[in-house]
Amino acid sequence: MNVTARDLKVLAIGAAATIGLTTILTSQYYGNLHQPCRIIDSPLPYIRKNLTKQEQDRLPYAPDTLDGARDVATPFGSIRVYEWGPEDGRKVLLVHGISTPCIALVGLAEELVAKGCRVTLFDLFGRGFSSTPDPDSQPQDIQLFTTQILLVLSSSPISWTGENNRFSLVGYSLGGGVAASFTSYFPNLVESLILIAPAGLMRPNHIHWTSRFLYGGFLPGKLVEYLIWRRLGGGSSSTPSRSNEDDGKITPTQAAAEETPSHPALTRDSSAAISTRRPSVSIADVVSWQLTHHAGFIPSFISSIQHAPVSNQHSSWKIIATNQSSPSPQQRLLEKKVLLLLGRDDNVIIADEISEDAKAVLGDAVDICILDGGHELPVTDADIVAQTIVSFWNQ
Numbered sequence: 001m002n003v004t005a006r007d008l009k010v011l012a013i014g015a016a017a018t019i020g021l022t023t024i025l026t027s028q029y030y031g032n033l034h035q036p037c038r039i040i041d042s043p044l045p046y047i048r049k050n051l052t053k054q055e056q057d058r059l060p061y062a063p064d065t066l067d068g069a070r071d072v073a074t075p076f077g078s079i080r081v082y083e084w085g086p087e088d089g090r091k092v093l094l095v096h097g098i099s100t101p102c103i104a105l106v107g108l109a110e111e112l113v114a115k116g117c118r119v120t121l122f123d124l125f126g127r128g129f130s131s132t133p134d135p136d137s138q139p140q141d142i143q144l145f146t147t148q149i150l151l152v153l154s155s156s157p158i159s160w161t162g163e164n165n166r167f168s169l170v171g172y173s174l175g176g177g178v179a180a181s182f183t184s185y186f187p188n189l190v191e192s193l194i195l196i197a198p199a200g201l202m203r204p205n206h207i208h209w210t211s212r213f214l215y216g217g218f219l220p221g222k223l224v225e226y227l228i229w230r231r232l233g234g235g236s237s238s239t240p241s242r243s244n245e246d247d248g249k250i251t252p253t254q255a256a257a258e259e260t261p262s263h264p265a266l267t268r269d270s271s272a273a274i275s276t277r278r279p280s281v282s283i284a285d286v287v288s289w290q291l292t293h294h295a296g297f298i299p300s301f302i303s304s305i306q307h308a309p310v311s312n313q314h315s316s317w318k319i320i321a322t323n324q325s326s327p328s329p330q331q332r333l334l335e336k337k338v339l340l341l342l343g344r345d346d347n348v349i350i351a352d353e354i355s356e357d358a359k360a361v362l363g364d365a366v367d368i369c370i371l372d373g374g375h376e377l378p379v380t381d382a383d384i385v386a387q388t389i390v391s392f393w394n395q
Helices: 005-033 044-050 053-057 102-114 142-154 174-185 209-215 221-234 252-262 283-293 297-307 314-323 351-362 382-394
Strands: 069-074 077-084 091-095 118-122 167-172 190-196 338-343 366-371
Touching (some): 069 142, 077 102, 077 142, 091 102, 091 174, 102 118, 102 382, 142 174, 167 174, 190 382, 221 297, 366 382
Parallel strands (some): 091 118, 190 338
Antiparallel strands (some): 069 077
16 A cells, blocks of 8 residues: 555644644543642631631530640641640540540540540531531542541650550441541550440441442432532421332432431431530530531531441451451550440440440450440440440450
8 A cells, every 4th residue: 555645644634633632631530639739718717817716615516615725727728626635645546437536535534634534625627617528539538537646646745656656446336437447557556445336347237228329439429519518407407209100119319318317427416415515505506506607517517427437347346356366465455445335225336236346246246234324325425435444445
């Protein structure tokens, strides 16, 4: 076949165009990889700039509610941290649940301080007064939460880590799943692990198929955010009506709206007081406040359900059990056991089920204590929970 000069010219133009397009696309791709993560501010900057001290004190979650406050600047945004108690006391880090900020655990923290502990609380990213690294580029997974814990510890005025320096880790609900996973990676940092109504081993049958559809990436993100916002109290409690002509079937949007409550992690409707300091403020009040004022809360909430260690964490828990037979004391918990605290009437983390599953994974490396109460156990019965923890330490 004869190739003319015109053919060669066309081929050259085509090759040049292909190379140019490839260069542009490659440049855009790698350029996007190196774009800094967008940070969504917490309500704190606005509150400080626009509200008087009296107005701030009337908020469900006021900036000065807890002792020892500090704001830690990080590449992921600011983290709100509270630390108080005797510097030579047992160091205890508490990790809260999926919907309320750390103020939910202030009662438990105060009880532990009264018993001689040094405590640290912090708001997970996207809750309370902590910023939100955009979940589209930084999912709310164990990598993010592990980094956040290490950033919190490194910001303390006293040492929480290092040679012969370990701390006790208390995780509640989602925080329990985070705490267990963190301990599996850093056994040399954690001397005692207490899990209160923890996520991590939640059985899949408790998550309805429509919730799997809702969080599975099948719906537009803004629609999912709206449905969750409404479910958590941001709008009308009414749901889309079903057609009488569809033989009981509903559209995916209707199913998502009606079945959003079926995901166990969404339980939060509680009139329980958030703490003895704020007896008139309930858990629901704080969640509603976040819905209105924290732009990063709903995206963080959804991302946590999708990516956080809520279920199928058996392998991480098994590592904890295996470490208890390690010849190195730095790999073992002081008690060589995890303390698992459960609420007898908890409809989210079912006591009988989690007891069975925890024993299957941890074997003899777990002490299980079932107390009267529901999922808000550390909020409503902080004194009993604290005493149970201290008794476990002293046994």
